[in-house]
Amino acid sequence: MAANRRRQDNAAFQEAAVFRAIADPTRREILRILRGGEETVGGIAGHFHVSRPAISKHLRLLHRAGLVATRKEGTASVCSLDAQPLRAVGNWLEDYRTFWSESLQNLKKYLEESS
């Protein structure tokens, strides 16, 4: 059912996938690590206290969300960050920025008046 998804659904699907991908702390940490440059699967797993297959599953999820690209180099699998899908999150946040800006205005005013 999920296999033969239509082309036109992909945008919304990937957006949902990105939101779910960044929901997990371990996956956010993986993304943070990859900000420092490419790294192999084993190298990434070395940063955590969980088994490599667990990291492998996280990476697969990140890959499906389009956030991580993989390149084979010998037996190693080199992962790199692709932050572009995060634009969807940025766009989504845009609609709420005015709301929290209002809150910030209030906070700023409060701080100025009380200092």
Add this chain to the structure above:
Amino acid sequence: MAANRRRQDNAAFQEAAVFRAIADPTRREILRILRGGEETVGGIAGHFHVSRPAISKHLRLLHRAGLVATRKEGTASVCSLDAQPLRAVGNWLEDYRTFWSESLQNLKKYLEESS
């Protein structure tokens, strides 16, 4: 265990809570609805094809993440949006903006060269 969490952990805890809160499509839709103004629990549930208790549970999660405030008005429970916790997501995204900007630069260059 989770009940007597310390004050100093609250920031990180709430950040994680926010990421998890916005991971669910239904909850994102609830936030979108509340952008239009306050609404009762029943009113929110009316927008969905799931039972009211299900929405109630989503609202509790959103409330714990600090994204929804509740005010009692008679028997009704009026919910309102508080977007401020989303700042944490915005700050998190900041660290990736440069990365997807690079991607956009490449895309833009590609489009300009091929047109």
Add this chain to the structure above:
DNA sequence: TCGATTGGTAACCGAATGGTTTCAGACTTG
């Protein structure tokens, strides 16, 4: 060619998640 690295997959497990139905409580109103 053979052993060692590297990493993906399968099978399985406990806990969490999202949903339902049912029930109880608080408040308004006739």
Add this chain to the structure above:
DNA sequence: CAAGTCTGAAACCATTCGGTTACCAATCGA
């Protein structure tokens, strides 16, 4: 006070999630 409305909580269920161990495929080096 009694009936009706609005909501939260409890109990339960199916599915998903994050994790593990065990195994297999592929590639590199001696």
